[in-house]
Amino acid sequence: MFELTTTRHNPMVDPAMHVWGWEIPVYLFLGGLVAGILVICAWLLVTDRFRTRDSIYPALPVAALVLLSAGMGALFLDLEHKLYVWRLYTTFEPSSPMSWGAWILVLVYPLLALGVALRPPVWLARRWPALAGWGAAVTERPKLLRAVGWTNMFLGALLGVYTGVLLSALGARPLWNSALLGPLFLLSGLSSAAALIHVATRNAEERVLLARADNAFLSGELAVILLFVVGLASAAEAHLGAAGLLLGGPYTAIFWVLVVGAGIAIPLVIQMLAVSHRIPHTPVAPLLVLAGGLLLRFVFVHAGQVSHWPFV
Amino acid sequence: MARFGMVIDTRRCVGCMDCVVACATENDVPDGYCRDWIVEETRGRYPTLAMEIRSERCNHCDNPPCVHCCPTGASHVEDFGTTVQVDPELCIGCKACLASCPYDARFIHPQGYADKCTFCVHRVKDGKDPACVAVCPTHCMHFGDLDDPNSEVSRLIASRPNHSLLPEAGTRPRIFYLT
Numbered sequence: 001m002f003e004l005t006t007t008r009h010n011p012m013v014d015p016a017m018h019v020w021g022w023e024i025p026v027y028l029f030l031g032g033l034v035a036g037i038l039v040i041c042a043w044l045l046v047t048d049r050f051r052t053r054d055s056i057y058p059a060l061p062v063a064a065l066v067l068l069s070a071g072m073g074a075l076f077l078d079l080e081h082k083l084y085v086w087r088l089y090t091t092f093e094p095s096s097p098m099s100w101g102a103w104i105l106v107l108v109y110p111l112l113a114l115g116v117a118l119r120p121p122v123w124l125a126r127r128w129p130a131l132a133g134w135g136a137a138v139t140e141r142p143k144l145l146r147a148v149g150w151t152n153m154f155l156g157a158l159l160g161v162y163t164g165v166l167l168s169a170l171g172a173r174p175l176w177n178s179a180l181l182g183p184l185f186l187l188s189g190l191s192s193a194a195a196l197i198h199v200a201t202r203n204a205e206e207r208v209l210l211a212r213a214d215n216a217f218l219s220g221e222l223a224v225i226l227l228f229v230v231g232l233a234s235a236a237e238a239h240l241g242a243a244g245l246l247l248g249g250p251y252t253a254i255f256w257v258l259v260v261g262a263g264i265a266i267p268l269v270i271q272m273l274a275v276s277h278r279i280p281h282t283p284v285a286p287l288l289v290l291a292g293g294l295l296l297r298f299v300f301v302h303a304g305q306v307s308h309w310p311f312v
Numbered sequence: 313m314a315r316f317g318m319v320i321d322t323r324r325c326v327g328c329m330d331c332v333v334a335c336a337t338e339n340d341v342p343d344g345y346c347r348d349w350i351v352e353e354t355r356g357r358y359p360t361l362a363m364e365i366r367s368e369r370c371n372h373c374d375n376p377p378c379v380h381c382c383p384t385g386a387s388h389v390e391d392f393g394t395t396v397q398v399d400p401e402l403c404i405g406c407k408a409c410l411a412s413c414p415y416d417a418r419f420i421h422p423q424g425y426a427d428k429c430t431f432c433v434h435r436v437k438d439g440k441d442p443a444c445v446a447v448c449p450t451h452c453m454h455f456g457d458l459d460d461p462n463s464e465v466s467r468l469i470a471s472r473p474n475h476s477l478l479p480e481a482g483t484r485p486r487i488f489y490l491t
Contacts, residue, residue, distance in 0.1 A: 080405025
């Protein structure tokens with residue numbers, strides 16, 4: 001037998017760690033979504049598609065600013081010492097992914113603002129006519145425009161990977177302690193962004209291209225999830241325990257049925273049929289992808305906190 | 313520079329919780345929280361059972377994940393005794409340090425900052441032992457400089473079988489349990 005009794009009784013720590021509620025999964029989802037939007041903006045800028053008359057582009061940086069601010073709001077709500085939040089910006093801690101994230105966000109905001117100026121939405125251009133003039137200083141210089149596009153791509157990828165690395169750097173939680181979490185959350189963010197644009201765009205060409213891209217992202221996500229689970233299930237005792245949470249444990253049904261099944265596999269099949277013209281495009285698939293992306297973060301954040309090293 | 317650590321003799325510890333009460337009193341730990349606690353571990357098959365009673369707390373690790381993940385530098389290694397400390401004035405309460413600790417040794421103080429055992433550095437700076445060590449009625453707890461080969465803690469570690477908690481986590485904890 002092995003029996004452990006403890007007198008420890010700290011709130012949020014005992015009987016199982018539960019320091020992060022709904023705020024962090026929402027923040028990670030919205031951060032990933034914005035990362036995906038940045039990458040798709042980069043593609044639209046570099047290929048010059050952002051100039052197309054009915055392109056979704058003018059709405060994207062504005063939407064990203066709103067979504068990112070909502071995510072930051074969720075993160076702020078999670079902080080326990082809220083009045084000290086400014087301390088994040090009095091230092092840079094290179095070993096802390098959260099510090100990296102805080103500074104990445106400082107770079108993302110002005111980049112999104114520049115993205116708005118490159119082709120502002122009609123309502124904003126009417127209200128603030130000078131904005132388009134500022135944007136023209138970039139759009140009329142192809143090399144500069146491409147540089148802005150590639151910066152979008154780089155920061156988008158960095159932001160997307162960061163949302164996973166934030167968790168994977170916490171080695172005390174075996175479920176999170178995998179280098180695959182960064183790529184997984186990046187792919188999920190890309191897939192969520194492609195799905196959002198798939199639903200929102202009025203440009204048929206963009207819709208088809210993004211559905212195809214989403215299929216690639218979803219396939220990649222499935223592959224990374226498979227590798228992630230195989231990696232956990234073939235590692236040390238602590239990781240085997242973490243794998244058990246998803247393979248027979250309390251998070252099994254929600255993970256495999258709702259996240260992998262309804263959030264990735266089913267929309268992938270629907271969209272593969274749509275891009276091969278067997279069925280018409282439907283908003284059902286992208287909406288499932290968005291819900292699946294959000295649920296993926298909830299499952300990982302909650303199950304990860306439950307996972308622990310043995311016998312402590 | 314000293315490297316403070318603790319040695320706890322599990323053959324002497326009776327789990328009386330004096331250390332827990334002394335810590336709460338000395339450090340004004342809020343009701344419902346604890347910086348140190350007692351663990352009773354029973355192993356084996358009846359009738360050959362073995363029990364180990366341990367007084368546990370922050371291990372002031374040599375490789376502290378809580379310090380590495382802190383985004384503001386609030387969790388830091390203090391020069392005095394190279395102990396791991398938290399500066400409440402820098403802490404934003406993000407809880408990354410709580411999630412990063414394999415010993416679950418931290419908690420969020422009701423005022424919002426991360427809190428944990430300090431090895432009573434305020435007492436140690438005055439030449440006293442930490443409160444838990446000072447009150448132990450069985451004298452099972454010892455505190456001192458692990459880098460000094462002549463210190464009591466170094467001699468005990470060298471002369472008695474001992475183990476630390478979760479060495480496989482790679483944190484290099486600085487509390488050793490004599491068995």
